Amino acid sequence: MNIDKITQPFIEIFPGDFSGNTIQRNTPKVLFSTVEPVGFENPESIIFNEKLSKEIGLGKLDEKDFQFLAATNLPKNIKTYATAYAGHQFGNWAGQLGDGRAILAGEITNEAGEKNEIQWKGAGATPYSRHADGRAVLRSSVREYLMSEAMFHLGVPTTRALSLSLTGENVVRDMMYSGNPQEEKGAVVVRTAESFLRFGHFELISAQKEINTLIDLVDFTVENYFKNIKSEGEQKYKDFFSEVCIRTANLMVEWFRVGFVHGVMNTDNMSILGLTIDYGPYSMMDGYDLNFTPNTTDLPGRRYAFGKQGQISQWNLWQLANSLFPLVKDEKFLEETLNRYGNYFWEAHDKMLCKKFGFDELKKSDEEFFTNWQGLMQELEFDYNLFFNQLEKIDDNSNFENFFSKVSYGNLDEAKLQKLQHFIEIYQLRLKENIISRKESLDLMKKNNPKFILRNYLLFECIEELNIGKTEMLDELIKALENPYEEIFPEFSAKRPSGYDDVSGCSMLSCSS
Structure with a gap:
């Protein structure tokens, strides 16, 4: 990779602290502190996003570059740093915060003149770690890597992920803040964005x-x-x-x-x-x-x-x-x-x-239509994305109970089926107000309603497999998330199995996730 082309324009312009240590402290009147990644003795690469690397100007991966991806044995031209910022957390002013487990390598410019910052997450403590260790676990790192890439391919503005590596060490975390800390595999993600500047x-x-x-x-x-x-x-x-x-x-x-x-x-x-x-x-x-x-x-x-x-x-x-x-x-x-x-x-x-509904333009009556739809979705406990996938396929001969029971987390009794039928009738009347053809309407729906979304239970299963060294599901999820508007793996385009309803990491997570 073209690591020697990484520059640091941010720290060349703004006030900083060049102490280079990781003592957790306030750093008033500065926007960054230089800090070296902790370094890992036995890192192991899990994923490298070669296409993204070429797009941002880093190029192909050489064997020696694996250590850079794990924030280890860095070249002398790179002066690594963490930035300071503040914030309102859950509505309350929290004062000075900062990159607690993120360290910036700098900026890379591709042939088109486009710039991207490169940042490690999980490479050790910074002055803004608030007495934490600055490490990351495999669980949270997999979630960051896969979802940021999934969002990109869905067409949602996002930071992106360049690589995921095991650090070769264990990290202690209390996943649900329940007083039950456990050792987990440590990992580091390299992520990129045009800028990581925040409010x-x-x-x-x-x-x-x-x-x-x-x-x-x-x-x-x-x-x-x-x-x-x-x-x-x-x-x-x-x-x-x-x-x-x-x-x-x-x-x-x-x-x-x-x-x-x-x-x-x-x-x-x-x-x-x-x-x-x-x-x-x-x-x-x-x-x-x-x-x-x-x-x-x-x-x-x-x-x-x-x-x-x-x-x-x-x-x-x-x-x-x-x-x-x-x-x-x-x-x-x-x-x-x-x-x-x-x-x-x-x-x-x-x-x-x-x-999403295949309407060619917004009409005044649509506000009431959308409000009624929201109430129906919650009452009938429909899966959000799967409902629209089914809506694309429905026709006059469809059996509503058979058609929609597979996307409901509840039971569709007679009263609910009547409400559903009434809604579909109104929907079909609304479609007739379109100027565009039904084919054009369906094309609009298919472009805006993904066939695959990266659900938490899928991430949970993938993480469980990676913890025992299996990568088959990881490979399948990457292929699926790169093609979210196609149904490549039908088994992934299904509602969450009931067995995962109350499993930590599937339905609810903590800030440590």
Whole structure:
């Protein structure tokens, strides 16, 4: 790989701490600290994403590169570092946070001039680890690698995964915070993104009242990642905030489209570029439930439940607006922009649902249709993605009970079947209002309704196999997630087996997942 082409423009521009140690501490008035990965004596490669490596400019993998992927024996040209940021966690100001188990190698530029940052996750402690060890376990690393790649192939903006390696050491974790810590295999993921900048980076500098550094950070972000913004002065900062709002709303709509629940939408887990970042206690939704949260830490309030992700993203943008106020200084503009956010999000959301149902355009009557559909989905306990797959196949001769029982987690009694039949009749009448043909309508549905989603129980089974050295399921899942709009493995396109309903790691997870 072209490791020698990695650069560090971020640390060349912003204030930093060059102490190079991992003592957990506050580091005021800096945006990063240099830190060396811990290094592992016996790393072992599990997956390498060769196609992604070529796309971002790293090229083919040589045997000597395996150690780089495991953050071991690094070349001298790389000065590794971790960034500091702040955040609101579960609605409360948490102060300084930072890359607790993520270490940046720097930036690589491909032949097209596109830049991507390269980051290890699980390579050891940093000054921001908050007295933790900075390691990662195989379980959480597999989840991050596979889901970030699954989201990419679904068409959802996301960070991506370059490699997954075993570290050769065991790590102690209390998976469900139940007082039962156990040893697990250690692992490290290399992930990439155009940038890993978060809302929290801006929150930290603003809270420290380092206004000149805040100006530098926004200018750097606009120049490198928002090149469509050509304005200057305060207008540039207004345009920047407006664009972040649009990207964030579009991301939320994509989460709703595929049924993704992040589980921990703290402001430090929000990408300034509108990417899905930090795959912890996430889940693809099985049974449709607006109140579903996969995160045990989010109970009982369910702040980050599936149906609340739009409003939480707006709340998080309010916190970003507060951070940018020293640059914008226009309270009315910020308030109006955030008020428009809700309208933009819901219109984009409903247009997305139109595509899932095969409607060619959004009509006023569709709001009531979607509301009735949501109630039906929850009452009949339908699987979110499988329902739409069945909807594509239904015709006038379909037996509703046989057709939809395979996608319901409950029992379809006579009363429920009557409600379902009534809904389908209304749906078919609505389809007749389309200008496009039925074939075009079906094509629209097939492009927006995946045949494969990476369910938690599949991840659970894959992790169990990897823990005993088996990789067959891993290989199959990678093939399936790379082709999510095709049914390559029919056994994966089925509802969650009931035996997994209450299994830790399948239905509910903790922030340690």
